[in-house]
Amino acid sequence: MTLTHFDEHGRAQMVDVGHKDDTQREAVARGRITMKPETLALIKEGGIKKGDVLAVAQVAGIMAAKRTHELVPMCHPLLLSHISLTFDMDPAERPAGLAAIDISATVRNTGKTGVEMEALTAVSVAGLTIYDMCKAVDRAMRIDAIRLVRKRGGKHGNITLE
Amino acid sequence: MTLTHFDEHGRAQMVDVGHKDDTQREAVARGRITMKPETLALIKEGGIKKGDVLAVAQVAGIMAAKRTHELVPMCHPLLLSHISLTFDMDPAERPAGLAAIDISATVRNTGKTGVEMEALTAVSVAGLTIYDMCKAVDRAMRIDAIRLVRKRGGKHGNITLE
Amino acid sequence: MTLTHFDEHGRAQMVDVGHKDDTQREAVARGRITMKPETLALIKEGGIKKGDVLAVAQVAGIMAAKRTHELVPMCHPLLLSHISLTFDMDPAERPAGLAAIDISATVRNTGKTGVEMEALTAVSVAGLTIYDMCKAVDRAMRIDAIRLVRKRGGKHGNITLE
Amino acid sequence: MTLTHFDEHGRAQMVDVGHKDDTQREAVARGRITMKPETLALIKEGGIKKGDVLAVAQVAGIMAAKRTHELVPMCHPLLLSHISLTFDMDPAERPAGLAAIDISATVRNTGKTGVEMEALTAVSVAGLTIYDMCKAVDRAMRIDAIRLVRKRGGKHGNITLE
C-alpha cells in the first residue's frame, strides 16, 4: 500500500491518469456547521426578510468546486458537468444546546478521474462562507464531519460510505 | 443583533470597513483530520522515505489563505504579513481506533479587518490536501472541528475561545 | 493630452501611483440589462418561489470587483473596503415592449488610486450573470449603458457624471 | 418555461450537462464603447506612435474569456479551442457628436455546452480595458449593446440574432 502522489524520488507529483477511460462520475460529500440556536434563527429570518446566508454559501460552494485544482495541489483539472448543494437547517442528532446546518454537495463529471475533492471543497467553502457571514454574532461556530458519502463511476464502481 | 453582511434591501454586501483603524491583528484556527492508523503510519513513513504529505498540505494551506477573499464572497482583500501552519500527528483524545492529525494555522496582518477567515481557510485546505493525497488508501477520512481558537487586535481586543 | 498608460517607448505600463496620497475614495457605476417582459416576470417569481437570480448576480458582481486587477491589465491591486450592488427591476424610460433591470454598484477603498474600474466591473459581471441564468429562455437580452455615475476622493475631488 | 439554473428547492445550481453530446460550437458576441471624438483620435494615434490601446484590450478579452467560469457562477468550465476579437473604429450609425469602437468576439469549443458567455465576457472585458486606458482623458465613455449575435452547434443548431 503506497501513496500514489509521490514519485520514485519521494517527491510529490500529479499522478498520471492519461491511460484511464473517460467515464461518468459522481461524488457526494457532506459536512456540518454547528452554531448557537440564536444564530440559526437569524439565518432563517434572513431568508425571508433580510437576505439569504445560504444563497451566498451556495454560490461560494459552486464556485469553489470549479477551483479545486487551484487549491489542492495534486488535483487534476476537470470538466465538471454538474454542481449542486443542499442545506438542512434542522438535522437530527445535533449536540445538546446547539443548532446545526448540514451541507451536502453533489458534483458530476465525465473524465479520467473522480470528483471527490470537488465535492469536499464545495462543502468546506460553503461552511466557511456561513461562518464568515455570521461571525459577528457567533464566533464559536464549528465546521465538522466533512466527509465523502458516495461515489459512482470509475475503476472501483459505486461506493457508499454511510 | 443583525447580520452585517446584508444591506437595507436584504441583499449581501461586503461591509464597509473604511472607517476602521489599521491595527495589527492575528488569528489562530484549528481543525483535525481523522484516519485509519495505517494511513497515519504511511504519512509518517513518507516524511522520511517517500515524500512528505504534510509539506504539500502546508504549502496548500499557505497559498489558500492568500486567496480567501476569492473564495469567501464577502471577505475583504487583505495584506497578510504572516502565515504558518503546524501539524500534530499524535493528538490526545482521539476517537477509539482512529488516528488523527491536528492542524493549526496562524495568520497575521495589519489592516482594517481581522484574519479569522484566512486562518480557517488555511486549516480547511490543508485538511483537504491531506485527504486528497491519502484518499487512494483511506476514503473514510473525516475533517472535523474547524474552529477559531484565538484572535488578537481590532475593536474587540484579544479573544480566546478555547 | 496623452494616454498615461503608455511609457515613452509607446508600450503599455501600469502607471506609477507611488507618489500619491492614500485617500478615501468611492465610485458608483451603473448599467442596464434589457429583456422580454416574460423573462423579468420569471426572475421576479423566482425571487419568491424558485430561487433568486439577483442574489447570484450580486455575489458574482462583488466577487468580480475584487478581481478587477486580474482582468483589466493596467489596473492596480487595491484594498477594497466596501462593495455593494442594488437592482431596480422597474426602471422608468425603458425601450418600448421591453423590460429592464438597472444595476448599480458602489465600491470604496482607501488608497492611491480610485475604484471606478472595480465598480464598472461589478456592474458588468452582474449583468453577464443575469444573462447566463436567463439565456435558456431569452437569448436576445442586451447589456447597455455601463458607465461611471459618480466618484469621490482623490486629486480631482468629487465628480458627478449624471 | 422555467429557469434551469435552479434546483427543486429553488436554489441555484450548475445544471447537469453530462448527458449532452460533445459537439463543435461557436458563439459571436458584440458590444460598443462610445467616447468623445478626441479620445478616439488619441487611440488611433497611439496605434502608430504611442502604444496600442486595442492590443491591450484584445489580450484582456482573450484572457477573460478563459476565466468566464470563474466569474459567472453557474458557467461550466470549458476547453475553448479558439478566441479572437476584432475592433471597428469607424462604425456606422453612432450617436451624434460621439465616436465609437465596435467590439466583436468569436469563441469556439468542442463540448457539452455552448460558449455564449465566453464571447460576451470577452467583449465586456475588452470594453472595460478601453475604458481604463482612456479614463484619464474621458470619464464619460459608455459601454453599450453587449449582446449575442450568432451561435452554432448544440441542440438548437445555428441561430442568428441580428
Next chain:
Amino acid sequence: MTLTHFDEHGRAQMVDVGHKDDTQREAVARGRITMKPETLALIKEGGIKKGDVLAVAQVAGIMAAKRTHELVPMCHPLLLSHISLTFDMDPAERPAGLAAIDISATVRNTGKTGVEMEALTAVSVAGLTIYDMCKAVDRAMRIDAIRLVRKRGGKHGNITLE
C-alpha cells in the same frame, strides 16, 4: 513562415485547434538555477534538518503548470493528466565557483494541442520559488537555460531537442 498567433488584421488571437485530433502528448522542459556553493549547502541541509526548499518548489511548479493558460495569453486551457518535476543538485558542467540545481518538468495530456508551455512554466516557477526562498542569503542567483528538451504526440510526432 508566419506567426500563427495573429489574425489577418495583425491582431493576436488564440489560434483555432478545434479541427485537431485528441492525442496523447508529452513535453519535457529543463532549466537551471545557479547559486553560491554555500546556498546549495543550506538547501541540502534544509532537506534534513530545517525544511525542504525543493518540496515547496515542486508544489509551486505543479500548481503553476495548471495555470499556464491564465499566465500566457494565447495558451489554450488543457486537461493535464500528469505533472512531475525532478531536481538535480549536482549537475555536471556548471560555471566555475558556482553551484547549480537543474530542474526538469514532465507534463502529459490528451488533447488537441501540446503541453510545451505547461512544462516550461513549471520549470520557471520552480526556479522562481527556489530564488524566493533563498534570496535572503544569495541575491545573485540566476535562472538559466529554460528550454524544451522533448515532445511527443501531435502532428509533428516525437521531437528531441537535446
Next chain:
Amino acid sequence: MTLTHFDEHGRAQMVDVGHKDDTQREAVARGRITMKPETLALIKEGGIKKGDVLAVAQVAGIMAAKRTHELVPMCHPLLLSHISLTFDMDPAERPAGLAAIDISATVRNTGKTGVEMEALTAVSVAGLTIYDMCKAVDRAMRIDAIRLVRKRGGKHGNITLE
C-alpha cells in the same frame, strides 16, 4: 545564516513582516530569450504588419507580476504601485549565430517587503509568452539569465548587482 522561510519545526512559512516599516521600494530584473535570427526578423516585421509579439508579452508580464503571490508560495501579497517592461531586440554580446531579446522589468510598491519576485516573475512570463507565440517557427528558443539587477528601499537600502 539560515533560510528564513522555515519555522522552528523545519516547515515552510510565509515569514512575518508585520513589524517592518512601509517604505517605497523598487526592483529591476532582467532576462533574455535567444532565438534564430529568422525568428527575430518575424517578430520585428510583426510589429509593423502582422501583430506585435512584444505587446502581448508586455501585457502578460504586467499581469503576471500582479499574481506573483499566487504563484510563488511564500511571497506576500503586495500593493504594487508601478509595473513596466522594456525589450531590447538588438543586445550586444549575444551567442554566435543567434538573435536575442533582452527583457527588463521594473516594479515599485510601498510596503513592508520588496518586489524582487514580482520583477523576476514579470520577466519570466514575458519570456514564456514570446516563446509561446513563436514556438511554431522556432522550438529551440531558450530563456536565460533571469536575475535581479537592482533594488531600492527597505532595510538594506540600495543594491546594484550588475
